[in-house]
Amino acid sequence: MSAIIIDGKATAASVRADVAAKVAALKERGIHACLAVILVGENPASVSYVTGKQKALAEVGMKDRSMHLPESTSEAELLQLIAQLNADPSVHGILVQLPLPKHINEDKVIMAIAPEKDVDGFHPVSVGNMMIGRPGFLPCTPHGIIVLLQRAGIETSGKHAVVIGRSNIVGKPVSILLARKDVNCTVTMCHTGTKNMAEITRQADIVVVASGRPHTLTADMVKEDAVVIDVGVNRIPDSSKKSGFRLVGDCDFDDIKEIASYITPVPGGVGPMTIAMLMQNTLEAAERAAGLADTGTAE
Numbered sequence: 001m002s003a004i005i006i007d008g009k010a011t012a013a014s015v016r017a018d019v020a021a022k023v024a025a026l027k028e029r030g031i032h033a034c035l036a037v038i039l040v041g042e043n044p045a046s047v048s049y050v051t052g053k054q055k056a057l058a059e060v061g062m063k064d065r066s067m068h069l070p071e072s073t074s075e076a077e078l079l080q081l082i083a084q085l086n087a088d089p090s091v092h093g094i095l096v097q098l099p100l101p102k103h104i105n106e107d108k109v110i111m112a113i114a115p116e117k118d119v120d121g122f123h124p125v126s127v128g129n130m131m132i133g134r135p136g137f138l139p140c141t142p143h144g145i146i147v148l149l150q151r152a153g154i155e156t157s158g159k160h161a162v163v164i165g166r167s168n169i170v171g172k173p174v175s176i177l178l179a180r181k182d183v184n185c186t187v188t189m190c191h192t193g194t195k196n197m198a199e200i201t202r203q204a205d206i207v208v209v210a211s212g213r214p215h216t217l218t219a220d221m222v223k224e225d226a227v228v229i230d231v232g233v234n235r236i237p238d239s240s241k242k243s244g245f246r247l248v249g250d251c252d253f254d255d256i257k258e259i260a261s262y263i264t265p266v267p268g269g270v271g272p273m274t275i276a277m278l279m280q281n282t283l284e285a286a287e288r289a290a291g292l293a294d295t296g297t298a299e
Contacts, residue, residue: 002257003228003257003259003263004263006148006269008144008264008268008272011148011151011273012144012276013272014151015276015277016059019276019279019280019283022287023060023061023283024061026290029290031286031289031290032062033092033282034064034093034282034286035091035092035095035119035278036094037050037065037066037067038069038082038094038096039067039068040070040071041069042071043099046098049097053066053275053278054066060279060283062283065085067081075104078100078104079108086112086113086117091117093117093119093281093285093286094113094118094119095120096109096110096120110122110123116285116288116289117285119137119281119282119285120137120139120278120281121136121138121140121173122139122168122169126138126139127168127173130173130177131176137285138173138177138277140274140278141170141174141231141277142170142173142174144270144277145174145177145208145229145231145270146183148229148264148269149183149206149227149229152262154206154262156178158184158185159186159205160187160203160204161175161178161185161206161207162200162203162208163178163188163190163207163210164191164197164201164207164208164209164210164211164216164217165190165208165209165211165231170231171189171191172189178206188200198220201217201222202221202223204222204223204226205226205227206227206229207222207227207228207229207251208229209228209230209232209251210231210232210250212232213234213250214236214248214249214250215252216232216251217230217251217252217256218256219252219259222256222259222260223259225260226259226260227260227261228264229263229264229269229270230251230253230264230266230269230270232248233266233267234247234248234250235247236248247267248266249265251263253266
């Protein structure tokens, strides 16, 4: 029997609908949730991502303060703009689209964003808050993975989760979130230095693969009825497509879906959740600025 396909598009639409209702409620109190997205240069993928964020902002009813700066923008100019947005109480979230042109230091830019407006969840303060379970913004893709598991009704408590990949954007943070008490997995992280990866993944109840490489996870590496979450987005040549390529994930979807109990597709799985959780974070930023957010802790 084939795996149940976890529909990220439908789940993301549900999250955005919840956010839109709360944004409307804030408006009735005179609070207009606002996100500033800064794009520097003309990277085609970045332009596409920013367009997707702008569509989501319009859908949930948030103010869009997007800014498209030329490639020649200096680091000092970008940092000055961030300082202005930090000081502007009408802007609740700031996101600088990465990657940046080579002459701009990404770490400096991330550090410059005020933690209370860091809706990407990349600032060291946000990462530290996530580690110790204090209130703060969770990184969008890892948080989206947890929401996908929860909304699909997948039991996580006491399960063995294996994460393939140790990036700061997905691998490390999703490992932390999976181990939190509200998810309650036992977590193993695999990476390029792991010698017996297949042996480890075959023990997993849940596999999250975020390696950035097609065919990282093959059917012989997955135990029967495991849950497979594929974070990868890779372009591979396909002459049958008008574009000349097609998108695939990091796992062998067609083979693994015959073994797994649940699996996310690419596209249409984890990807849509990233922008949905960005909208959720921006809503929370507006609520916190207005003194309306929950300040409890999670572990």
